[in-house]
Amino acid sequence: MFAPWDDPAAVPLISYRGVSKRFEDVVAVHDMSLDIYPREFFALLGPSGCGKTTLMRLLAGFETPSEGQILLDGADLAGVPPHRRPVNMMFQSYALFPHLSVKDNIAFGLRRDGLPARQVAERVDEMLTLVQLTAQARRKPHQLSGGQRQRVALARSLAKRPRVLLLDEPLAALDKRLRGETQFQLVNLQYELGITFLVVTHDQDEAFALADRIAIMRDGKIEQVAPPAQLYESPASRYVADFVGDVNLFDGTVRATGEETVVVTDTGLAFAAGPSSATVGGHGCIAVRPEKLLMHAPHEAPDLLHNRIAGTVEDIAYGGDFTLYRVKTAAGIVEASLFNRRRTTEAAFTWDDEVVLTFDTADTVFLDH
Numbered sequence: 001m002f003a004p005w006d007d008p009a010a011v012p013l014i015s016y017r018g019v020s021k022r023f024e025d026v027v028a029v030h031d032m033s034l035d036i037y038p039r040e041f042f043a044l045l046g047p048s049g050c051g052k053t054t055l056m057r058l059l060a061g062f063e064t065p066s067e068g069q070i071l072l073d074g075a076d077l078a079g080v081p082p083h084r085r086p087v088n089m090m091f092q093s094y095a096l097f098p099h100l101s102v103k104d105n106i107a108f109g110l111r112r113d114g115l116p117a118r119q120v121a122e123r124v125d126e127m128l129t130l131v132q133l134t135a136q137a138r139r140k141p142h143q144l145s146g147g148q149r150q151r152v153a154l155a156r157s158l159a160k161r162p163r164v165l166l167l168d169e170p171l172a173a174l175d176k177r178l179r180g181e182t183q184f185q186l187v188n189l190q191y192e193l194g195i196t197f198l199v200v201t202h203d204q205d206e207a208f209a210l211a212d213r214i215a216i217m218r219d220g221k222i223e224q225v226a227p228p229a230q231l232y233e234s235p236a237s238r239y240v241a242d243f244v245g246d247v248n249l250f251d252g253t254v255r256a257t258g259e260e261t262v263v264v265t266d267t268g269l270a271f272a273a274g275p276s277s278a279t280v281g282g283h284g285c286i287a288v289r290p291e292k293l294l295m296h297a298p299h300e301a302p303d304l305l306h307n308r309i310a311g312t313v314e315d316i317a318y319g320g321d322f323t324l325y326r327v328k329t330a331a332g333i334v335e336a337s338l339f340n341r342r343r344t345t346e347a348a349f350t351w352d353d354e355v356v357l358t359f360d361t362a363d364t365v366f367l368d369h
Contacts, residue, residue, distance in 0.1 A: 002212060003227075004037040011074075013038045013196055014059065014164065019068035021054050021220075028054040030220040031068070041190050041197045043207040046217035046243075052200045055217075056166050059198070060089050072163065088162035092169040094153035096141040103128070103137040106156045113160070127155035130189065147178045151185075158193065165190075167199040171206055183209040204244055208232075216240050232289075238367045241287045248293075248334050249367075251285045254278045261286075261366040262306060267330040272306035273366040284368040290337035292363035295325060295349060301356035307364070309334060313353045323347060327355060 004010035012035035021029040029051045036042045044052035057063045059070055061082035070077045077085060096105050106127050110120045128134045131151040141149055150170065157165055170186070171179045187210060190197045201207050207214050208228040216223040216231065216239075223243075224236040235241035238249065250271045256262035261276040263286050271286040278284055288307075296302075298310065311329035325336045336357055338348075349355055 002039070004040065005035070005213065010037055012036060013040075013073060014198075015069075015071040016055070016058075017069045017071065019055075019058065019070060020066050021051075021058060021063060022066045027220050029058070029065075032220070032222060033068075034215060034222065034225065036196060036198065038196055039194050041187065041210055041212045042199070043211035043214045044198070044200045044217060045202070045204060045207040045214050047202060050217040051220040052217050053168060056089070056168060056198060056200050059164070060087055060166055061085050086163035087166060088157045088160055088164075089166040089168065090153050090157040090170055092172055094149050096149060096152055096156075098141050101138050101140060102133060102144070102152050105141070105152055106159050109156065109160050123159055127159050130158070130192075131155045145178075146174050147182055150174065150182060154186075154189070158195070162195065164196045164198060167197060169201055170199060171201075171203075179206070180209075186210060216243060218243075234365060235287065235367070237369055238285060238287070241365070241367060246290050246335060246337070248288050248290065249285045250288075250331055251283070254280050254282045254284055256280065260306070260361060263366070265331055269309060269331055270306045271364070272361045273364040274361060276366040276368075278366055278368060282368065284366055286364050287367055288359050288364045290324065290335040291322070291339070293334070293336040293357050293359045295327075295336050295338060296356045296358065298354055298356050302358060304358055307359045307361060308356060309358075310354070310356050313349055313351055313355060316347065316349075316351060325349065325355075327357060329357070 014036040016032055016034040019029055019032045044055060046052050054063060058065055061080060103124055107120050107124045110123055128137055131154060133148060133151055136144060136148060171182055174182060199210055211228065213225060213227050214231055215225045218239060224231060224240045231240060231244050235244060241247045250263060250265060252263040252265040255264045257278050257280055259275060260272040261278045262270055262272045263284060264270050273286050309329050309331060311327040311334060313325055314328045315326035317324040322337050322339050327334045327336060334357060
C-alpha cells in the first residue's frame with residue numbers, strides 16, 4: 001500500500017517549514033509546515049480565501065514567503081525564479097494559445113527552452129498519445145470540447161517533465177459527467193508517470209476521488225492532514241467533521257469515560273463514542289454520519305441505553321441511490337441517509353411518521369473542539 005508518510009525513513013520531496021505569507025495586513029498563510037512525498041497525489045482542500053492557492057503559488061515561485069522555507073529535494077527554493085524550478089503549473093483557465101494548434105500548444109514551452117526540433121517532436125507525440133489526442137493534433141482550441149482542452153493543458157504542463165505538477169482547480173470548468181471521467185484519467189496518468197501532483201480545490205468530492213492525502217485548510221492554517229477515508233471517518237475537529245461530508249453533531253457534557261465516552265445533552269439524551277481523552281464534566285460532541293443511522297418504526301426499535309433518539313419525519317429528499325430523511329427530534333434536526341436497495345417507488349417512511357433513529361457506538365467519534 002502506498003503510504004510513505006507512515007514510513008519514518010521516507011524522505012519528503014517537498015517541505016514547507018514554518019511558512020507564512022502576508023499581503024499587507026492580511027495573513028494568507030500562517031506558520032505552516034507540511035511534507036509531501038515523491039509520487040504522491042496531494043490535495044489542498046478548503047473554502048475560498050483559506051490560503052490554499054497562495055500555498056501553491058509559493059511553491060511555484062509566483063509568491064515569496066514572508067517567513068519560513070520551502071524545500072524541494074532538500075534544496076531551499078528561495079531566490080530560484082519560477083522558470084528555473086522543476087515545477088509546472090496547470091491553471092484553472094487552461095491558458096491555451098487560441099491561434100496555435102494542439103500540437104503547437106504542447107510544443108510551445110519545449111521550443112522556448114531551446115530543445116532540438118527532433119526532440120520536441122518526439123516529446124509532443126509522446127504527450128499526444130498519453131492524453132489520447134493524436135487525432136486532434138492539428139485542431140485549434142476552439143474546435144475541442146472542454147475535456148479535450150483540459151487534456152491539452154495537462155499535456156503541455158507535463159511535456160517539460162517537471163518533478164511536481166501543480167493543478168489549480170483543474171476540473172472546475174467541466175460538467176459533472178466529464179469531471180467524473182477526467183478524475184479517473186488524472187489518477188491513472190499520475191500513477192503511470194510517477195510525478196508528484198499537488199491539486200488545489202474547494203470541491204471535496206474531487207479531492208476525495210483524486211488524492212492519496214488531503215490537507216484541510218482554514219484561515220491560512222492546516223486543520224488536518226490525512227488520507228480521504230481517515231478524514232471522513234476520524235475527523236480531528238468539529239470543523240473537519242462539518243466540512244467533509246454531512247454529519248450530525250450532538251453537543252453536551254461528558255458524563256462518563258473509559259471504554260465509552262458518553263455525552264449527555266441539555267435535554268437528557270445520551271450519546272456514546274469509543275474511548276477518548278475526554279474529561280468527565282467537560283464539553284464536547286458526538287459526531288455521526290447520516291448513512292450510519294438506522295431508522296425504525298417505534299414498535300420495532302431496539303431498546304438502547306445510548307445512541308437512540310425518537311422523532312418525526314419532517315423532510316424527505318430522494319437522491320436515486322439513497323433517500324435523505326430529516327427528522328425533528330429533541331436534539332434538533334437529525335439527518336439519516338438510507339440506501340435504496342430495492343427497485344421500488346414506495347418509501348418505507350413518509351412525512352409526519354413517528355420514527356426512532358439508532359446507531360452503533362463504533363460508527364461515532366467524540367470531538368472536543
